Amino acid sequence: MAVDTQVPSEGVKIEKSSFVNNAFMRVARYTAVRLLTLFVTVVVGIYLTINIANMGGYVDEIMKASIRENVTQKILANPANKNMDTETRKGLIVKSIALEEKKMGLDTPVAVRNFRYLSNALVLKLGRALNMSSDHGSREVRLIILERMPATLLLMGTSQLFLFFTSIFFALALSRHYGSFMDKLVITLSPTSAAPPWFYGIFFILIFAAIFKILPFGGIVDAPPPDNVAEYGFSVLKHIILPGSSLVISSFFLSIYNWRTFFLIYSSEDYVEMAKAKGLPPKDIERQYILRPTLPTIITSFAFVLISLWTGAIITETVFLWPGLGRTLYTAVGLYDTPVIIGSTIISAYLLAITVFLLDFIYALVDPRVKVGSGN
Amino acid sequence: MDSIKNSLREILRYPSAIFGIVVILMLVALAAYAMIAVPYNEAIRLWRGGEEIWYQNPKFAAPAWINFFSSKKLPESFAVNTVNGTMQKTVTPGAEGTGTVDIAYTFDFTYDDFPQEMFLYFTTKFTEKQPFVSIVWLTPDGREIRIGSFGINQKETYRFSQDDKLKLRLKDENVMQGLFIDPKTKEIVKGKYQLAITGVTFEEGSQIDVEFVSHGLVFGLAGTDHARRNLVLPLLWGAPVALAFGLIASFGVSILTMLIAAIGTWYGGWVDGLIQRITEVNLILPFFPILIMVGTFYSRSIWVIMSVTVLLNIFSGGIKGYRAIFLQVKESMYIEAARAYGASDSRIIIQYMIPRMIPLLIPTLVSSVPSFVFLEASLALLGLGDPVLPTWGKIIEDASVNGALYKGYYYWILEPAILLMFTGLGFAMLGFALDRIYNPRLREI
Numbered sequence: 124m125a126v127d128t129q130v131p132s133e134g135v136k137i138e139k140s141s142f143v144n145n146a147f148m149r150v151a152r153y154t155a156v157r158l159l160t161l162f163v164t165v166v167v168g169i170y171l172t173i174n175i176a177n178m179g180g181y182v183d184e185i186m187k188a189s190i191r192e193n194v195t196q197k198i199l200a201n202p203a204n205k206n207m208d209t210e211t212r213k214g215l216i217v218k219s220i221a222l223e224e225k226k227m228g229l230d231t232p233v234a235v236r237n238f239r240y241l242s243n244a245l246v247l248k249l250g251r252a253l254n255m256s257s258d259h260g261s262r263e264v265r266l267i268i269l270e271r272m273p274a275t276l277l278l279m280g281t282s283q284l285f286l287f288f289t290s291i292f293f294a295l296a297l298s299r300h301y302g303s304f305m306d307k308l309v310i311t312l313s314p315t316s317a318a319p320p321w322f323y324g325i326f327f328i329l330i331f332a333a334i335f336k337i338l339p340f341g342g343i344v345d346a347p348p349p350d351n352v353a354e355y356g357f358s359v360l361k362h363i364i365l366p367g368s369s370l371v372i373s374s375f376f377l378s379i380y381n382w383r384t385f386f387l388i389y390s391s392e393d394y395v396e397m398a399k400a401k402g403l404p405p406k407d408i409e410r411q412y413i414l415r416p417t418l419p420t421i422i423t424s425f426a427f428v429l430i431s432l433w434t435g436a437i438i439t440e441t442v443f444l445w446p447g448l449g450r451t452l453y454t455a456v457g458l459y460d461t462p463v464i465i466g467s468t469i470i471s472a473y474l475l476a477i478t479v480f481l482l483d484f485i486y487a488l489v490d491p492r493v494k495v496g497s498g499n
Numbered sequence: 500m501d502s503i504k505n506s507l508r509e510i511l512r513y514p515s516a517i518f519g520i521v522v523i524l525m526l527v528a529l530a531a532y533a534m535i536a537v538p539y540n541e542a543i544r545l546w547r548g549g550e551e552i553w554y555q556n557p558k559f560a561a562p563a564w565i566n567f568f569s570s571k572k573l574p575e576s577f578a579v580n581t582v583n584g585t586m587q588k589t590v591t592p593g594a595e596g597t598g599t600v601d602i603a604y605t606f607d608f609t610y611d612d613f614p615q616e617m618f619l620y621f622t623t624k625f626t627e628k629q630p631f632v633s634i635v636w637l638t639p640d641g642r643e644i645r646i647g648s649f650g651i652n653q654k655e656t657y658r659f660s661q662d663d664k665l666k667l668r669l670k671d672e673n674v675m676q677g678l679f680i681d682p683k684t685k686e687i688v689k690g691k692y693q694l695a696i697t698g699v700t701f702e703e704g705s706q707i708d709v710e711f712v713s714h715g716l717v718f719g720l721a722g723t724d725h726a727r728r729n730l731v732l733p734l735l736w737g738a739p740v741a742l743a744f745g746l747i748a749s750f751g752v753s754i755l756t757m758l759i760a761a762i763g764t765w766y767g768g769w770v771d772g773l774i775q776r777i778t779e780v781n782l783i784l785p786f787f788p789i790l791i792m793v794g795t796f797y798s799r800s801i802w803v804i805m806s807v808t809v810l811l812n813i814f815s816g817g818i819k820g821y822r823a824i825f826l827q828v829k830e831s832m833y834i835e836a837a838r839a840y841g842a843s844d845s846r847i848i849i850q851y852m853i854p855r856m857i858p859l860l861i862p863t864l865v866s867s868v869p870s871f872v873f874l875e876a877s878l879a880l881l882g883l884g885d886p887v888l889p890t891w892g893k894i895i896e897d898a899s900v901n902g903a904l905y906k907g908y909y910y911w912i913l914e915p916a917i918l919l920m921f922t923g924l925g926f927a928m929l930g931f932a933l934d935r936i937y938n939p940r941l942r943e944i
Contacts, residue, residue, distance in 0.1 A: 164776070168783030175789055178796040311515065314927030317869035318920060319877060325895070325904070325912060333904050340905065437787055438877050442899075453881065456791045464788065472783045 157483065161476040166245065169469055173240050176464045183229055185459055186253065190227065194219045240465060247473075249466040254458040255451075264466040267451065274343055275435040275447035278363060282370035283428050286378060291421065294382030295409060298390055301383075309379050316377030321438040324369035328442075331365060338365055341444035366443040370436060385420070389413050418489045426478045433471050509936050516932030522925025530739035542736050546728065546889040553727035557615045557714035561910045562722040562730075574610040574715035581708045588708075600630075600698035600707045608639075609689045613675035615714040619657040619696075622708045628701035635697075636678060639690025644669070644678065651707070722910050724894070725901045733889035734914055740890045741922055744805060745872040751809040752817075753864040757856055759813060760821035761848045764829055774818065781814040790874075794883030801885040804878060808871065817863070821856065828855050858937035866930025869923035876919055891915035 177183070198204055198216050207215070224230050228239065243250060249264035257267045297306045331338040338361060339345070345358045389395070395412045403412075414421070435449030444450075448467060455463035486493045510516045537545070545552060555578040566572050579585040581602055591599045623630050633648035634657075646665060647657070659665065660674045669677030681688050698707040721730035763774040793807050828834065829852070837847050878884055879892025880899065898904075898911040 160776075160779075164779045165783055168780045171780070172784060172789070175792050175796075181796065310931075314515070314924055314931055317866075317873070317923035317927035319873050321877065321880065322873065322916065322919070325899075325916060328904050329909060329912065333907065333909070434785065437791070438880060441881065452788055453791060456788065456795050459796075464792070468785050468788070471785065475783060 290378040298386035313380040513932035519929025533735035560718035576715035596703040637693040737891035748871040764825035862934035
């Protein structure tokens with residue numbers, strides 16, 4: 124990241140107007156270069172993903188075979204074609220297959236089509252899914268993704284935001300009571316984060332769903348879904364507890380540990396000691412001397428949490444039968460549905476690129492030592 | 500030598516490190532035992548084997564030791580055979596080449612539930628005239644139940660539960676229940692049961708051999724799965740596979756990442772730029788979906804998946820961290836000295852720069868092992884595990900596909916899960932301790 128601390132003496136003697144001009148030029152140039160490199164990065168990343176998702180052209184073979192079968196079946200089954208002689212019918216079949224392939228774009232070589240996929244993806248024309256459809260029966264990738272997004276955002280949003288804020292809160296408290304029993308407990312428990320969420324999920328299902336039978340095994344709402352809004356909400360709440368808490372618990376202690384260590388490093392700085400010596404209340408020390416300088420890091424981390432909401436948790440969603448994006452992506456891979464895979468990748472790629480881009484400016488806003496585009 | 504001794508002494512001051520080391524050593528021992536006790540090819544053959552290998556085992560049987568913890572004792576499985584002498588057989592020759600074969604097996608039945616099923620596998624030798632057997636069941640309270648009488652072919656399987664005549668005779672739809680209860684009190688009769696088979700052969704050289712198999716409700720040390728496979732096998736063999744996958748992947752990733760970061764910082768210029776750009780592109784690539792795609796489209800071989808994992812993980816955030824430190828190392832005096840006396844680039848990178856990084860490398864390496872072990876399990880859970888190898892993840896997948904959680908076969912999921920958990924904890928705890936030892940800044944905190 125091209126963010127660096129500014130040497131204070133630089134530009135002191137320069138006239139004010141030219142300084143403003145310089146700053147503007149610098150920011151503009153920096154913005155342009157940064158946007159360009161990020162864009163190229165996204166393009167290359169998406170192109171690679173497209174190639175992998177296309178299996179270097181093998182998906183075409185699968186699609187061609189299914190078109191051939193469908194078209195042949197359709198023509199043979201059509202009563203209007205009953206009296207046709209074999210030759211004409213064959214001709215018709217060949218023509219229809221060619222037409223259908225052309226419609227799907229299969230008459231152009233894979234390499235060319237990959238570029239078409241790429242350019243469509245880049246302008247967010249996500250196209251139509253090959254095999255999947257939304258619950259309302261639409262083939263539009265956009266609609267499929269939009270339909271699944273609320274479930275993922277609900278699950279990931281509640282769990283990740285809860286995780287983020289509670290771990291920072293606990294970490295701050297622990298960094299104040301460093302060496303206490305709780306502190307040691309968190310250190311001891313932090314290796315539990317070696318296991319992924321689905322692992323805890325299985326244990327939770329076993330305990331709460333299978334043995335005690337107090338919470339559902341999976342899904343997002345009871346079947347059939349309650350009509351009453353309040354009951355519906357309550358049912359969703361019941362279903363979200365297990366997947367949500369497995370997502371939280373699997374990174375809870377490590378997250379607290381990491382933040383605590385991070386805060387401790389900052390709270391051993393001289394200016395914090397100074398503030399303590401001055402007798403400032405701990406609340407103020409925390410807010411102004413520890414949280415303030417660590418704000419860029421907290422914001423970065425928060426930004427990446429926000430991005431992670433989007434991708435969903437593929438396995439956790441699969442284990443809990445949660446109808447979110449992660450599970451959709453997994454299904455899409457199983458169905459060779461390239462447009463859906465690319466659609467969901469391009470959106471997270473854009474989100475990532477935008478976040479990375481914006482972070483530079485946010486740093487400059489929250490940290491007076493940082494200037495956009497300064498340094499090399 | 501002294502420095503190794505010192506760091507070892509340092510490590511032993513951390514209880515979590517000792518725990519980690521003990522767990523890892525146990526895993527290594529388990530893995531070594533697995534590879535010696537069941538050689539690779541044998542393990543694959545057994546794991547991929549069907550009924551012909553595992554017919555003696557019940558399906559979905561819990562491990563036998565659960566009987567210790569439960570007041571309700573579940574019947575164990577057994578298989579006895581006249582060929583190896585576990586079942587008694589006496590042959591009395593008669594007139595004109597005929598012969599009488601008496602086979603009997605007495606066993607103690609002190610359980611509170613019935614077996615799943617019992618089988619008799621007959622193997623006979625004859626040229627023209629079929630041998631004939633009649634089977635009798637003797638209960639502890641002195642009742643004698645006629646099971647059946649029939650002629651038998653070269654190979655013949657008799658399933659107790661599928662004999663409709665026997666059901667009529669016992670006046671019970673459930674044959675197992677009929678055989679083990681007292682018809683008046685309807686309670687299980689405990690004590691010595693005897694299965695007696697009397698066979699008659701009608702030819703010179705004609706023979707009868709029998710294998711008596713009882714599928715209980717519990718089996719062995721670890722229980723069985725839906726394909727009657729003894730779970731001890733995949734649990735044992737999961738250890739070397741998990742260790743190999745975790746260690747090779749984490750070694751590969753950590754060392755290659757460090758090497759590439761060192762090369763980038765040393766040469767600078769376009770090499771560094773290229774590495775940085777690749778890292779940024781790699782950040783865009785969706786790691787787990789790509790792994791799923793590779794598993795679905797190309798190959799589910801564990802080695803292919805591992806290579807892709809390593810490849811995608813090399814150019815990760817770690818490279819930036821190493822780069823920052825290498826930039827400092829590059830400026831240090833001893834590197835300048837090495838340059839002055841004309842050391843080659845590769846010598847400086849490999850002999851001077853990388854050794855400086857080892858203290859940082861070791862904790863990362865150890866703590867990243869669990870994530871790779873669990874990655875393998877995660878892929879297996881999605882049905883993308885290696886199709887040939889028995890692994891812990893594969894057991895969990897089989898279990899969840901067969902609804903183990905819904906049907907109450909908890910042992911099936913818990914056994915591999917506990918092993919996975921111990922592996923993860925062992926490496927994570929050691930990694931944590933190493934991190935504190937090698938990064939003194941953390942030690943004070």
